[in-house]
Amino acid sequence: xxxxxxxxxxxxxxxxxxRTLLVHFLREELDLTGTKIGCDTSQCGACxxxxxxxxxxxxxxxxxxADGANVTTIExxxxxxxxxxxxxxxxxxxxxxxxYCTPGMIMATTAFVEDNPGASEEAIRHNxxxxxxxxxxxxxxxxxxKQVADAxxxxx
Amino acid sequence: xxxxxxxxxxxxxxxxxxxxxEARYTDDIKLPGVLHMAVVRSPYAHANIVGIxxxxxxxxxxxxxxxxxxxxxxxxxxxxxxxxxxxxxTPEHPALAKGKVRYVGDGVAIVLAEDxxxxxxxxxxxxxxxxxxxxxxxxxxxxxxGAPQLFDDVENNIAFRWVMGDKAASDGVFNxxxxxxxxxxxxxxxxxxxMEPRSAMAQYNSATQELTLWCTSQNPHIHRFIISAVTGLNxxxxxxxxxxxxxxxxxxxxxxxxxxxxxxxxxxxxxxxKWTETRSENYQITIHGRDHIQYVEMAASRDGKLLGVRATxxxxxxxxxxxxxxxxPTILHGLLYVGPYMMDSVYCESIGVMTNATPTDAxxxxxxxxxxxxxxxxxxxxxxxxxxxxxxxxxxxxxxxFEDGYEVATTLIYDSGxxxxxxxxxxGIAGYDDFRSQQAEARADGRYLGIGITAxxxxxxxxxxxxxxxxxxxxxxxxxxxxxVTPTGKVQALIGASPHGQGSETTLAQIIGxxxxxxxxxxxxxxGDTTETPMGWGTYGSRTTPVTGAALAQxxxxxxxxxxxxxxxxxxxxxxxxxxxxxxFVVKGSPDNFQSIQDVALMAHLAWNMPxxxxxxxxxxxxxxxxxxxxxxxxxxxxxxxxANTGDIELKRYIAVxxxxxxxxxxxxxxxxxxxxxxGVAQALCExxxxxxxxxxLTGTMMDYTVPRADMFPNFELGDTxxxxxxxxxxxxxxxxxxxxxxxxxxxxxxxxxxxxFGVEGIDMPMTPAKVWxxxxxxxx
Numbered sequence: 001x002x003x004x005x006x007x008x009x010x011x012x013x014x015x016x017x018x019r020t021l022l023v024h025f026l027r028e029e030l031d032l033t034g035t036k037i038g039c040d041t042s043q044c045g046a047c048x049x050x051x052x053x054x055x056x057x058x059x060x061x062x063x064x065x066a067d068g069a070n071v072t073t074i075e076x077x078x079x080x081x082x083x084x085x086x087x088x089x090x091x092x093x094x095x096x097x098x099x100y101c102t103p104g105m106i107m108a109t110t111a112f113v114e115d116n117p118g119a120s121e122e123a124i125r126h127n128x129x130x131x132x133x134x135x136x137x138x139x140x141x142x143x144x145x146k147q148v149a150d151a152x153x154x155x156x
Numbered sequence: 157x158x159x160x161x162x163x164x165x166x167x168x169x170x171x172x173x174x175x176x177x178e179a180r181y182t183d184d185i186k187l188p189g190v191l192h193m194a195v196v197r198s199p200y201a202h203a204n205i206v207g208i209x210x211x212x213x214x215x216x217x218x219x220x221x222x223x224x225x226x227x228x229x230x231x232x233x234x235x236x237x238x239x240x241x242x243x244x245x246t247p248e249h250p251a252l253a254k255g256k257v258r259y260v261g262d263g264v265a266i267v268l269a270e271d272x273x274x275x276x277x278x279x280x281x282x283x284x285x286x287x288x289x290x291x292x293x294x295x296x297x298x299x300x301x302g303a304p305q306l307f308d309d310v311e312n313n314i315a316f317r318w319v320m321g322d323k324a325a326s327d328g329v330f331n332x333x334x335x336x337x338x339x340x341x342x343x344x345x346x347x348x349x350x351m352e353p354r355s356a357m358a359q360y361n362s363a364t365q366e367l368t369l370w371c372t373s374q375n376p377h378i379h380r381f382i383i384s385a386v387t388g389l390n391x392x393x394x395x396x397x398x399x400x401x402x403x404x405x406x407x408x409x410x411x412x413x414x415x416x417x418x419x420x421x422x423x424x425x426x427x428x429x430k431w432t433e434t435r436s437e438n439y440q441i442t443i444h445g446r447d448h449i450q451y452v453e454m455a456a457s458r459d460g461k462l463l464g465v466r467a468t469x470x471x472x473x474x475x476x477x478x479x480x481x482x483x484x485p486t487i488l489h490g491l492l493y494v495g496p497y498m499m500d501s502v503y504c505e506s507i508g509v510m511t512n513a514t515p516t517d518a519x520x521x522x523x524x525x526x527x528x529x530x531x532x533x534x535x536x537x538x539x540x541x542x543x544x545x546x547x548x549x550x551x552x553x554x555x556x557x558f559e560d561g562y563e564v565a566t567t568l569i570y571d572s573g574x575x576x577x578x579x580x581x582x583x584g585i586a587g588y589d590d591f592r593s594q595q596a597e598a599r600a601d602g603r604y605l606g607i608g609i610t611a612x613x614x615x616x617x618x619x620x621x622x623x624x625x626x627x628x629x630x631x632x633x634x635x636x637x638x639x640x641v642t643p644t645g646k647v648q649a650l651i652g653a654s655p656h657g658q659g660s661e662t663t664l665a666q667i668i669g670x671x672x673x674x675x676x677x678x679x680x681x682x683x684g685d686t687t688e689t690p691m692g693w694g695t696y697g698s699r700t701t702p703v704t705g706a707a708l709a710q711x712x713x714x715x716x717x718x719x720x721x722x723x724x725x726x727x728x729x730x731x732x733x734x735x736x737x738x739x740x741f742v743v744k745g746s747p748d749n750f751q752s753i754q755d756v757a758l759m760a761h762l763a764w765n766m767p768x769x770x771x772x773x774x775x776x777x778x779x780x781x782x783x784x785x786x787x788x789x790x791x792x793x794x795x796x797x798x799x800a801n802t803g804d805i806e807l808k809r810y811i812a813v814x815x816x817x818x819x820x821x822x823x824x825x826x827x828x829x830x831x832x833x834x835x836g837v838a839q840a841l842c843e844x845x846x847x848x849x850x851x852x853x854l855t856g857t858m859m860d861y862t863v864p865r866a867d868m869f870p871n872f873e874l875g876d877t878x879x880x881x882x883x884x885x886x887x888x889x890x891x892x893x894x895x896x897x898x899x900x901x902x903x904x905x906x907x908x909x910x911x912x913x914f915g916v917e918g919i920d921m922p923m924t925p926a927k928v929w930x931x932x933x934x935x936x937x
Binding site for chain 1: 176352658859
């Protein structure tokens with residue numbers, strides 16, 4: 001079937017097998033391999049992207065379901081070569097080690113902070129439930145997200 | 157005055173590619189015409205293969221070929237740690253099962269197809285007829301007479317029986333001790349769960365007979381060695397590339413059948429072949445950790461002197477012996493039985509047992525967490541028995557500070573330590589002296605607080621090659637590195653080790669920057685490609701910073717000496733008059749008269765004006781074989797609260813004081829500890845593999861296996877002490893595994909401390925709310 005999706009601001013039209021998962025469409029059809037696959041049961045969140053502004057796990061969506069939608073992946077988060085504040089915060093706070101969960105973490109937490117500026121540490125930890133990191137023990141991820149959440153609330 | 161780069165918590169050099177999605181992991185790499193491999197895996201834990209019918213699969217559109225074990229002419233997958241004096245059996249491990257499967261997930265056939273989905277569909281269409289056989293998954297049960305036998309040539313499934321210590325002497329200590337405590341401890345199976353599943357892609361050039369294998373490896377040079385051995389290709393015709401690798405925790409050390417199969421298929425079909433496991437596949441076939449059943453005893457005097465420890469360990473090996481598996485419950489385990497304590501008697505009998513389960517191998521800590529757990533569990537039991545405060549008992553028995561060598565009963569010579577300093581510091585941060593009164597008040601209110609303490613040391617930075625040979629490791633344990641400076645003064649550091657998340661590109665650049673004065677921005681650390689990098693044995697055992705770091709420091713020092721001589725020559729000064737100051741070679745007493753390291757590098761390349769006898773170029777290599785292990789140490793403390801009504805455990809505080817010598821990058825050190833602690837706490841509280849009696853993996857997905865989440869943890873409270881290793885060029889010790897080694901018993905003992913009013917004596921890990929609640933009910937009845 002034929003689908004049209006805008007990915008990172010670029011309109012894409014492709015014929016896809018109806019059963020193609022969005023994550024495979026992004027990775028294999030569009031060569032956007034920044035989005036990762038870490039499980040097959042929608043727990044790990046490594047495949048998180050934004051679909052019409054909402055953070056979603058692209059392994060639980062068919063590419064066909066994204067027809068007509070606007071998708072942003074980790075590759076599309078920086079604007080004019082400037083890192084998104086969440087990317088900067090992960091870097092500054094040593095919020096990543098092997099980096100495999102990182103694209104999903106960043107996509108999930110940018111959407112979360114947008115909806116929850118000034119979120120508490122407890123809320124941040126709770127919200128990370130859908131994203132698994134095996135390296136950092138979450139400590140510095142929480143620190144990074146808190147930094148952005150505080151800034152979003154008008155703090156310094 | 158610039159800040160010294162050594163010791164600075166600079167941002168990691170690897171992060172820009174990782175936070176933007178630009179990094180390339182194995183599955184991200186594409187080759188034109190690549191075929192996808194799917195593996196038909198056994199749904200039975202133990203069965204004879206009666207027949208395989210692949211005609212339906214072969215007939216599918218897009219399927220190129222199907223092969224079975226009879227087609228694949230690879231040598232068996234080898235075991236590479238042949239522990240001596242243990243009657244070791246190394247049963248054949250074919251890349252695809254021949255005639256018999258031995259665990260759920262054992263490969264039976266491979267399908268090659270034009271895309272991933274078709275390959276999987278076709279794998280599902282391969283019909284395999286099995287004849288089921290009796291199954292055994294418990295390692296102790298598997299070693300008994302009458303248990304189902306996995307291999308004809310491995311009697312009672314016992315692959316090895318390893319003994320450490322003098323049994324008669326140990327018996328003497330235990331027979332005469334005032335106090336003996338004992339417990340059966342089950343170190344449950346764990347799933348390493350590196351976030352990146354394993355993947356492999358091979359390409360073969362039939363004209364040059366060169367094979368390139370991209371794979372998720374912690375040690376590409378070992379993979380090259382083994383792939384060469386199993387395919388029969390010359391080692392210099394095999395190039396193994398570990399691109400970006402998304403965590404390993406030991407699970408990407410072994411060479412698995414899958415890497416061999418993509419290589420074989422790429423050669424056979426003349427097309428590149430890729431395989432990437434799913435998470436469910438990862439949980440079935442990528443190695444598991446732990447799986448020890450420990451019968452352990454500790455002897456002590458009535459006044460609290462620890463006298464000895466002894467244990468019988470049944471270690472589950474799974475269906476085949478994985479690459480390093482025999483070394484884990486033996487060398488890396490028993491040798492740590494003294495821990496940080498003055499204790500003169502040790503005895504260990506470790507029995508490696510084949511079972512109908514996924515092969516086990518090194519998982520973060522590898523043998524040392526299991527040793528530390530049993531020691532710390534026993535110490536708490538002794539404290540309870542003699543009614544002594546557990547902190548006081550530890551304090552009384554800690555080895556006093558030493559700077560250069562302390563030989564213990566296991567024959568190890570610890571390099572340096574100040575265990576009491578780290579111990580008191582941790583107790584101070586925790587406010588231990590006040591805790592007991594808070595605990596008493598809380599109990600009066602029906603709240604159950606508990607505290608657990610672990611004092612530990614561990615052996616890492618593996619290790620002297622002579623020792624590796626003596627204990628049967630089929631390789632060396634040195635590392636090599638080259639520091640290559642370009643004419644424009646930029647550095648390429650080539651290393652044989654293969655970091656996969658540790659931040660070594662940053663840490664190692666800091667070492668070179670500190671030695672030679674290059675800004676770290678000008679230093680690229682290149683790793684993970686057997687053709688581009690010098691030989692190395694890999695990244696595991698907390699060895700890359702200590703071993704590769706030493707090689708780089710020494711290579712840098714050679715360059716510095718060359719630079720000093722060349723600078724003196726260029727400035728027409730005596731070599732003795734040249735002083736080094738942060739990247740500059742300065743004529744003594746004449747600060748404006750200097751050559752920068754970049755100036756010298758250029759002149760060494762141009763070679764227009766060299767001193768007599770000096771070769772051109774600006775590059776040095778160093779092989780470094782450590783003279784001893786390094787022994788980081790510390791004390792961890794956990795404070796928990798248990799809800800007696802629900803069994804729920806809240807980890808309220810976690811304090812870690814670790815000493816890994818001088819810290820090159822404190823942020824990276826802290827990150828290693830955070831992550832390690834969470835993995836260890838997870839063993840105590842939530843993670844555990846469950847097999848049913850038929851050998852079916854019930855925890856086969858992330859829905860069923862509880863990988864810890866962010867909301868289980870408080871912010872960690874870290875402290876440190878700094879005790880340099882006396883034998884190391886820059887004094888550093890490893891820190892990759894300490895968190896995992898220390899944290900499991902810390903939290904376990906804290907929970908039992910909280911439950912003391914109920915008389916709960918022990919709970920099998922993981923201590924889930926249901927088990928805790930049940931233990932409270934049972935103890936109270």
